[in-house]
Every structure is written in structure tokens, then in C-alpha cells.
Amino acid sequence: MSLLSLENLATAYDTPHGRFRALEGVSFSVAQGETVGLVGESGCGKSTLGKTLMRLVPSDEGSIRLDGDEITTAQGRDLMPVRRKLQMIFQDPFASLNPRHSIRRILTGPLKIHGVASRAERNRIAEEIVSRVGLPPDALDRYPHEFSGGQRQRIGIARALILRPQMIVCDEPVSALDLSIQAQIINLLAELKREYGLSYLFISHDLSVVRYFTDRVLVMYLGRIVESGPTREVWDNPRHPYTRALIDALPDAGNPREVAPLSGDLPGVQNLPGGCRFHPRCPHATDLCRKVEPLIPENGDAHAFACHHPLPLTA
Amino acid sequence: MSAVLAVENLSVAFGPARPVERVSFHVNPRETLAIVGESGSGKSLTALSMMGLLPRNARASGQILIRTPRGRVDMLALPERRRRLLRGKQIAMVFQEPMTSLNPVHTIGRQIEETLIAHEDLDRAARRARVRELMNLVRIPDAARRIDDYPHQLSGGMRQRVMIAMAVACRPRILIADEATTALDVTIQAQILQLLDNLRRELDVAVVLITHDLGVVSQWADRVVVMYAGLHVEEATPAQLFADPLHPYSHGLLAASPRNAEGLTYRDAPLAEIPGSIASARAEAGCPFRPRCPAAREVCGAVVPPPVAYRGDRLVACHFPGILTEEARHVAAFA
Numbered sequence: 207m208s209l210l211s212l213e214n215l216a217t218a219y220d221t222p223h224g225r226f227r228a229l230e231g232v233s234f235s236v237a238q239g240e241t242v243g244l245v246g247e248s249g250c251g252k253s254t255l256g257k258t259l260m261r262l263v264p265s266d267e268g269s270i271r272l273d274g275d276e277i278t279t280a281q282g283r284d285l286m287p288v289r290r291k292l293q294m295i296f297q298d299p300f301a302s303l304n305p306r307h308s309i310r311r312i313l314t315g316p317l318k319i320h321g322v323a324s325r326a327e328r329n330r331i332a333e334e335i336v337s338r339v340g341l342p343p344d345a346l347d348r349y350p351h352e353f354s355g356g357q358r359q360r361i362g363i364a365r366a367l368i369l370r371p372q373m374i375v376c377d378e379p380v381s382a383l384d385l386s387i388q389a390q391i392i393n394l395l396a397e398l399k400r401e402y403g404l405s406y407l408f409i410s411h412d413l414s415v416v417r418y419f420t421d422r423v424l425v426m427y428l429g430r431i432v433e434s435g436p437t438r439e440v441w442d443n444p445r446h447p448y449t450r451a452l453i454d455a456l457p458d459a460g461n462p463r464e465v466a467p468l469s470g471d472l473p474g475v476q477n478l479p480g481g482c483r484f485h486p487r488c489p490h491a492t493d494l495c496r497k498v499e500p501l502i503p504e505n506g507d508a509h510a511f512a513c514h515h516p517l518p519l520t521a
Numbered sequence: 522m523s524a525v526l527a528v529e530n531l532s533v534a535f536g537p538a539r540p541v542e543r544v545s546f547h548v549n550p551r552e553t554l555a556i557v558g559e560s561g562s563g564k565s566l567t568a569l570s571m572m573g574l575l576p577r578n579a580r581a582s583g584q585i586l587i588r589t590p591r592g593r594v595d596m597l598a599l600p601e602r603r604r605r606l607l608r609g610k611q612i613a614m615v616f617q618e619p620m621t622s623l624n625p626v627h628t629i630g631r632q633i634e635e636t637l638i639a640h641e642d643l644d645r646a647a648r649r650a651r652v653r654e655l656m657n658l659v660r661i662p663d664a665a666r667r668i669d670d671y672p673h674q675l676s677g678g679m680r681q682r683v684m685i686a687m688a689v690a691c692r693p694r695i696l697i698a699d700e701a702t703t704a705l706d707v708t709i710q711a712q713i714l715q716l717l718d719n720l721r722r723e724l725d726v727a728v729v730l731i732t733h734d735l736g737v738v739s740q741w742a743d744r745v746v747v748m749y750a751g752l753h754v755e756e757a758t759p760a761q762l763f764a765d766p767l768h769p770y771s772h773g774l775l776a777a778s779p780r781n782a783e784g785l786t787y788r789d790a791p792l793a794e795i796p797g798s799i800a801s802a803r804a805e806a807g808c809p810f811r812p813r814c815p816a817a818r819e820v821c822g823a824v825v826p827p828p829v830a831y832r833g834d835r836l837v838a839c840h841f842p843g844i845l846t847e848e849a850r851h852v853a854a855f856a
Contacts, residue, residue, distance in 0.1 A: 349736060385778060390796075393792055471679065472706070
């Protein structure tokens with residue numbers, strides 16, 4: 207049974223120019239111990255999806271089920287059990303850590319709120335987690351500004367882990383880090399996953415990280431999932447022209463310089479084109495694409511795509 | 522073929538801290554030179570030095586020789602009044618975040634025009650025509666209408682095109698792009714890099730890409746300078762660097778990249794890590810990479826290795842050049 211499942215989820219924001227749907231018709235599930243990647247460009251709704259899951263922004267329609275429980279409208283006290291199961295790691299660990307709280311307070315705070323054990327026990331758990339994520343023991347009595355970017359992300363991971371959740375939503379967890387530190391953090395996330403049997407929803411714009419770190423991938427464009435499936439399969443044989451373009455845009459030593467980049471800008475959900483959302487930038491668009499929006503078929507965890515004219519199967 | 526720009530023994534100091542130390546390299550006409558390094562490597566300070574734009578409290582030594590029609594001049598030795606004549610005309614720069622470098626209360630047309638007012642003797646009509654020409658050159662669609670737009674009306678990619686139009690308005694010989702595509706989405710990033718490369722050929726300008734992205738380097742650079750903790754640690758072509766990194770830091774960076782995982786995933790093998798962080802560098806004597814280097818020996822803690830020529834056209838600052846690459850090859854051979 208899947209740990210997390212979303213059905214037909216939509217999230218809308220009110221703006222001075224009206225109400226816009228940042229997410230529409232999003233359905234997928236994450237199994238226990240699985241890492242699912244979510245890729246797309248800025249404004250595609252991938253961070254909104256993370257926030258909707260965490261119940262940080264309300265959803266418009268559809269349902270979210272976590273470990274069998276409906277959490278779509280959970281609020282206030284009802285969120286307590288949700289937080290114990292589902293946590294989040296943010297892109298900028300500095301902005302997500304209170305600068306006036308010591309690491310001890312940041313880590314023991316959630317335990318206190320959830321009524322875990324005595325003060326001594328809470329301290330013991332914090333000490334254990336600090337050493338597990340590779341921070342020095344004296345870290346507990348220091349403050350966030352005393353740490354480098356990589357170490358702050360370790361603190362962010364420790365904070366997410368302290369309640370022993372079953373699943374963590376990672377929103378661009380390594381994008382702000384230097385390459386030499388990125389590998390350390392990814393390896394740490396992989397080890398923790400093995401040890402605690404965690405599931406991850408791994409939100410990233412970096413396809414090479416997603417290819418390495420995820421079992422399945424969801425590709426998002428302007429609020430809709432346009433392709434999904436096992437990472438290797440999608441990578442080796444993308445069927446949606448947008449996925450192909452994302453992979454081709456990745457600078458790669460093997461690629462010749464002259465691959466024509468995708469033309470045009472992301473229009474944004476405020477002025478969605480009719481028909482297929484991708485058609486103004488698509489090299490294969492036809493009249494059908496301008497009129498009818500293709501929807502991604504329900505296909506379980508297998509490879510699926512939302513395109514009238516999918517790219518051919520290569521192998 | 523003589524260099525359009527030569528950096529010689531550049532050091533930058535803020536009080537006792539020396540974030541750039543004795544860096545030398547040159548830029549050939551019409552080439553793309555990449556300077557790679559992580560935060561704290563000194564790459565952005567090097568770029569600012571080239572522009573003569575270091576903050577007031579910085580002390581720079583060494584030379585930045587720029588070729589002009591009237592001979593070579595040293596940017597660092599010039600008074601501000603003469604530096605200003607070089608900027609825009611000989612050397613120009615595009616920054617990472619176009620929104621903070623554009624003035625939000627002026628139209629983009631006016632901002633591009635300003636560069637022309639500073640350097641060229643044109644009347645208003647001729648300037649406006651030239652602005653439209655420049656907007657076409659950087660592929661801003663519908664230039665006649667866009668010319669009166671304000672920066673907030675444009676997307677990130679379009680704003681970066683405006684910055685590039687401003688930078689190339691007076692036909693500089695050198696264009697520095699400091700992480701100019703880092704804040705952009707991958708598909709837009711590819712468009713901007715393609716644009717820079719087209720301009721390089723069309724306008725006969727040398728491009729200096731300051732970046733932390735090895736993928737960008739592999740695809741777009743003719744030569745690469747690798748910096749670590751303020752030092753120039755390696756120089757090579759991308760092909761040489763990627764096939765045969767000589768400095769243990771370069772080797773570690775390439776190995777740590779998930780791009781080089783060759784289709785392996787986290788379930789197969791962990792990524793190769795470089796232990797520690799750049800913050801530990803330069804605190805002690807010797808090679809700045811020593812605290813993180815798996816191949817460090819006694820001499821590395823005592824003597825800073827200077828960059829020396831290696832097999833003709835390459836440069837490396839290491840007591841044991843190529844040691845990790847050799848080791849990896851031996852391991853692979855026996856595996």
C-alpha cells in the first residue's frame with residue numbers, strides 16, 4: 207500500500223488579477239521506502255505541491271491520503287499526527303532555522319511539542335541525531351549563523367528527522383550548496399533512508415541529481431504532471447517533448463554544442479495557453495494541441511505521459 | 522595571437538585576509554575562458570578586479586593588462602576616470618541577478634541607451650535606432666514594443682538579455698559573465714549560453730564565464746581555469762580536464778558530480794565525496810587543499826605548490842599532479 211497518495215489535487219492562489227490554479231489534476235503516490243523525484247522549471251508548481259502536501263497552503267480540490275488517513279483538510283491539532291509522519295527539508299537552511307534559537311532548542315522543540323519523554327530524554331535524542339547527521343557534538347549549544355551552508359543543511363535534516371517521520375519532502379535540498387558539499391548531503395540522505403526506511407519526495411530542478419537519487423520521477427509543466435514513470439525509463443526514453451528538452455538542455459560533455467535549445471519563455475499560470483499548456487514552445491505542436499489539452503492517463507507507477515504526439519519509443 | 526587580457530600575479534587583500542593570491546592567466550581573442558570554483562574560491566573577486574570594480578577596502582596588487590587600440594594598459598594602476606573609459610568599451614560584465622542590476626524605475630530602452638550616451642557620440646534618434654538593433658541582436662522579440670517596458674514586465678531570461686545588450690552596446694573586446702545563467706531555468710540557461718556564444722562569433726568578443734557549473738564548462742569553454750581558496754590550481758582544455766584531471770581538487774569535483782555517476786543510482790553506490798569544506802582552507806601553512814586531500818603527504822603541509830606548466834599547455838599547482846587520476850586508473854584496471 208502506498209504511504210502517500212494524491213488524487214486529482216488542485217491548489218489555487220488569489221492574486222490582484224484573479225484566482226489562478228498553480229496546480230491542477232495532480233495524482234500520484236509514493237510507496238514506503240521509495241524516492242520520487244519532482245522536476246520542472248520555476249513557476250511550474252513544484253514548490254506549491256510540496257507546501258500543499260505539508261498543509262502549509264490549502265488545496266482547492268482533490269484528496270491527500272497519508273498512511274491511510276485523509277489529511278486534505280487537516281488543521282490545527284489534527285496536524286500533529288501528520289507532522290510526526292511527514293516532514294520537510296527546505297532549500298535555504300538559513301532561512302528555515304530561527305537565528306535566535308540554539309541548535310538544541312531547534313531540535314528539542316518538536317519533541318517537546320509532541321510530548322516526547324523527559325527533558326533528559328529529549329536531550330539524548332538530540333545528541334544522537336546531531337552525531338548521526340555528522341555534526342560535531344558541541345553543535346547543540348551553538349547558533350545557526352555559526353555554521354557553513356552544508357552544515358546548516360545537516361541541521362535542517364536533523365530537525366526534519368527528530369520526530370522519526372516516515373516520509374520527508376525535500377524541496378531543492380542541495381541547490382544552494384557547492385558541488386563538493388552536494389555529494390556529502392545526498393550521500394547522507396541516502397544513508398538515512400536506508401537506516402530509517404524513509405520515503406522521499408525529492409523536488410529539484412537539477413536533472414542529474416534526480417537521475418541519481420530517485421526511483422521514480424514526475425515531470426511538471428505549468429501546474430500539471432506531463433510525464434511520470436521509473437526514472438531510468440523516463441530518462442532513456444522520454445515521450446513528452448518537454449521532458450526531452452529538459453534532458454537536452456542539461457549541459458553534458460557528450461552533447462555537441464549545437465543542440466537547438468527550447469525557444470520561448472515559460473508563460474506562467476496567469477496566462478495559460480489554451481489546449482496543451484506546452485504547445486507554444488513545442489516543436490511538434492499541431493491544431494489538435496492548440497485545441498485539446500492532453501491529460502496524463504491513470505497508469506499506476508508505470509511510464510505515462512500527457513501528449514497527443516508522443517516521441518517515438520527508441521528501444 | 523596576443524592576449525586581449527592578461528592577469529598577472531593578482532592578489533586581493535582585505536586587511537589580513539587574502540581571498541585571491543598570486544593568480545595569473547590570460548584571455549585570447551574570441552575564445553571562451555571559464556573560471557570555475559565554489560563559493561570562497563575567489564572567482565568573483567577576480568572578475569571584479571578585471572573590471573576595476575573592487576570594493577574600496579580591498580587592496581589589489583599585480584597587474585591586469587588590457588589590450589586597447591592604443592597599447593596595453595593596467596586596469597589596476599589607472600585612476601577611476603580612465604577605468605570608466607575602459608568599462609563598456611573594452612571590457613564589460615553581466616551579473617548573476619539581472620533584477621538587482623537593472624534600475625526598476627527606468628525603461629529597458631533607456632537603460633541600454635545610457636551605455637551609448639556614456640561612450641558614443643550619437644544623437645537621440647540614432648541612439649534609439651541602435652538600441653532597437655541591440656535588442657534584435659540579443660533576440661528580444663518585438664523590440665519596437667518592448668523598448669518601453671520596465672524590468673519587472675520581463676521574465677528572468679529576457680532581463681538577462683537586456684543586461685547582455687547593455688554589456689555589448691559599445692562593442693567591448695571582453696565580456697565577463699559572472700554566474701550569468703545560474704539563476705535561470707535549464708531551458709532558458711541553454712538559450713542564454715547559446716546567445717553568448719553567437720555574440721562571441723558575431724561581435725568578435727572574448728567571453729569569460731565565471732561559473733561553478735562543470736556542465737556549462739564542458740559544453741561551452743575553450744579553456745578552463747580552476748580556482749580553489751583564492752589560488753589558481755589548474756588550467757586545461759575541458760577535454761583534458763574531464764579526461765585527466767591533474768589536481769586532486771579537480772579530480773574530487775568531477776567524481777562528486779552526479780552527472781558522472783554513469784547511470785548508477787544511490788542504490789548502487791554513494792557519490793564520491795570531498796570531505797570537509799573550503800572554510801578549512803588557508804588556515805594553516807602549505808597547500809590550501811591539504812586538509813581535504815586524500816593524497817596529501819608531508820611536503821603538502823609545508824610548501825604551497827605554485828602553478829607550473831605541465832605537458833606543454835597545461836598548468837597545475839600540486840606537488841603530485843595527476844596522482845588521484847592515476848590511482849583511480851589502477852583500481853579500475855584491477856577491478
